[in-house]
Amino acid sequence: MKERKAIVVGAGLVGSLLTILLAKRGYQVAVYEKRPDMRAAGFVGGRSINLALSDRGWKALQLAGIAEDIKAISIPMSGRMMHDINGKHTPQPYGKEGQAIYSVSRGELNLKLLDLADQFPNVSLNFDQGSTGFDLLNNEVQLENETVSAPLIFGTDGAFSAVRSSMQRLPRFNYSQYYLQDGYKELHIPPGPGGTHQLEKNALHIWPRGKFMLIALPNEDGSFTCTLFLPFEGKESFEQLQTPEDILAFFKKFFPDTVPLMPDLVQVFQENPTSSLVTVRCSPWHHENKALLLGDAAHAIVPFYGQGMNSGFEDCTILYELLETFGDDWDRIMPLFSNSRPLDSNAIADLALRNFIEMRDLVGDPQFLLRKKIEAWLQDEFPKAFLPLYSMVTFSHLPYSLAWQEGQAQDELFEKILAIPGVNQNWKTEAVKTVFQEWMQERERNERIYAKPSEL
Numbered sequence: 001m002k003e004r005k006a007i008v009v010g011a012g013l014v015g016s017l018l019t020i021l022l023a024k025r026g027y028q029v030a031v032y033e034k035r036p037d038m039r040a041a042g043f044v045g046g047r048s049i050n051l052a053l054s055d056r057g058w059k060a061l062q063l064a065g066i067a068e069d070i071k072a073i074s075i076p077m078s079g080r081m082m083h084d085i086n087g088k089h090t091p092q093p094y095g096k097e098g099q100a101i102y103s104v105s106r107g108e109l110n111l112k113l114l115d116l117a118d119q120f121p122n123v124s125l126n127f128d129q130g131s132t133g134f135d136l137l138n139n140e141v142q143l144e145n146e147t148v149s150a151p152l153i154f155g156t157d158g159a160f161s162a163v164r165s166s167m168q169r170l171p172r173f174n175y176s177q178y179y180l181q182d183g184y185k186e187l188h189i190p191p192g193p194g195g196t197h198q199l200e201k202n203a204l205h206i207w208p209r210g211k212f213m214l215i216a217l218p219n220e221d222g223s224f225t226c227t228l229f230l231p232f233e234g235k236e237s238f239e240q241l242q243t244p245e246d247i248l249a250f251f252k253k254f255f256p257d258t259v260p261l262m263p264d265l266v267q268v269f270q271e272n273p274t275s276s277l278v279t280v281r282c283s284p285w286h287h288e289n290k291a292l293l294l295g296d297a298a299h300a301i302v303p304f305y306g307q308g309m310n311s312g313f314e315d316c317t318i319l320y321e322l323l324e325t326f327g328d329d330w331d332r333i334m335p336l337f338s339n340s341r342p343l344d345s346n347a348i349a350d351l352a353l354r355n356f357i358e359m360r361d362l363v364g365d366p367q368f369l370l371r372k373k374i375e376a377w378l379q380d381e382f383p384k385a386f387l388p389l390y391s392m393v394t395f396s397h398l399p400y401s402l403a404w405q406e407g408q409a410q411d412e413l414f415e416k417i418l419a420i421p422g423v424n425q426n427w428k429t430e431a432v433k434t435v436f437q438e439w440m441q442e443r444e445r446n447e448r449i450y451a452k453p454s455e456l
């Protein structure tokens with residue numbers, strides 16, 4: 001049995017949650033984080049950047065004992081609110097009544113996780129201590145001014161992980177990174193009079209425009225954090241938006257209803273960076289029984305399913321369950337986790353890439369909206385047999401790889417349903433039910449084999 005001592009590199013969302021869970025199991029945990037302590041650096045009061053938290057994330061927060069605290073500072077979003085170019089709004093629920101994803105401030109969440117980690121006497125938090133690498137032979141983490149070691153090292157240092165970079169030098173370590181042609185920029189809708197929300201508060205707002213889109217998530221203070229996703233180059237692109245006139249003309253043309261809501265649009269646009277969107281895949285995630293990657297360090301994905309953090313939190317839940325099942329036997333746990341989990345992270349990586357098309361393009365498409373209505377109806381009619389793909393990913397704990405397969409099967413089902421004559425006038429019909437039942441029977445016979453998620 002290994003000595004219960006661990007080093008966690010990176011105290012972001014996943015690293016701080018993992019620290020709490022290891023501390024709960026009695027590990028002595030030393031955390032090394034590159035940035036200063038956000039609690040001392042006066043994060044609170046800064047501009048909010050928010051994330052959508054859903055069931056997989058909540059489960060991990062419950063395990064850490066912090067779910068209620070986070071719920072108190074999060075805003076339920078029960079559906080999408082689509083804004084067309086004429087300013088018309090169309091609501092589209094995410095799931096059944098009572099289901100929602102939650103907008104939560106990234107900074108507040110990280111801060112609360114750090115505070116909780118700090119309460120454990122067996123945790124030491126070290127800030128301004130970035131790792132420059134990891135010595136695989138001696139299990140030593142190199143910091144800028146010293147070297148530290150422990151029998152267990154966890155790399156939770158994000159998409160550009162230093163721990164992973166060291167593991168990349170190992171023979172048979174697979175690695176790929178893929179950048180979208182699109183980038184993103186954060187913008188801001190300030191609160192209305194008296195701290196009110198200027199748009200519907202309990203929704204995730206989307207302005208889908210084909211090759212690009214704007215989204216907005218609510219903050220507690222009445223503001224919204226907006227994100228513009230746009231190609232870097234091309235006809236409508238970041239490279240075309242250089243002057244204040246370009247920026248304003250672009251927003252007036254494509255997002256006219258947002259212009260009066262963002263008085264400082266041009267200034268914020270010019271000040272905020274344009275960032276890139278990367279998918280990282282690698283395997284194995286472990287090195288012997290000594291080191292393990294989790295969160296974005298192991299699997300960075302694009303944000304279009306709102307699952308990056310949620311899947312990183314799910315890594316922590318699964319690891320914790322393995323610790324309980326195998327009594328902290330790392331010889332078994334490391335390879336088990338590292339051999340099974342990438343199938344699911346690859347599936348959510350693929351689903352997230354696919355959801356970009358859905359969000360920017362399809363959410364404004366009448367056929368897509370019809371499919372969503374039929375999905376909801378089928379779920380009511382056949383609650384035990386049908387769960388829409390979005391609900392599987394967001395409101396369940398089914399492995400992502402299963403959701404990936406079901407998604408392909410559901411695409412085939414809807415190709416057939418949407419081809420039924422007159423279905424767009426009336427979809428609550430026996431014809432639709434019959435197609436569904438035949439599809440179910442085929443699935444029960446297990447006749448079809450679906451494509452696996454991409455590996456690298």
Ligand SMILES: Cc1cc2nc3c(=O)[nH]c(=O)nc-3n(C[C@H](O)[C@H](O)[C@H](O)COP(=O)(O)OP(=O)(O)OC[C@H]3O[C@@H](n4cnc5c(N)ncnc54)[C@H](O)[C@@H]3O)c2cc1C
Nearest residue numbers: 010012013014034052131157158295296303306308309310
């Ligand atoms: C625009 C955008 C929107 C998103 N929206 C959502 C969403 O709605 N829902 C969702 O679930 N996910 C979302 N995500 C994804 C989510 O942000 C990430 O999956 C999540 O932050 C991963 O957490 P992490 O702790 O693994 O990595 P990070 O959050 O990147 O944390 C890594 C930590 O390691 C530290 N670090 C880095 N290098 C070193 C080093 N060498 N030494 C020591 N420390 C180091 C960093 O300072 C940081 O604190 C979004 C991502 C983007 C880009």
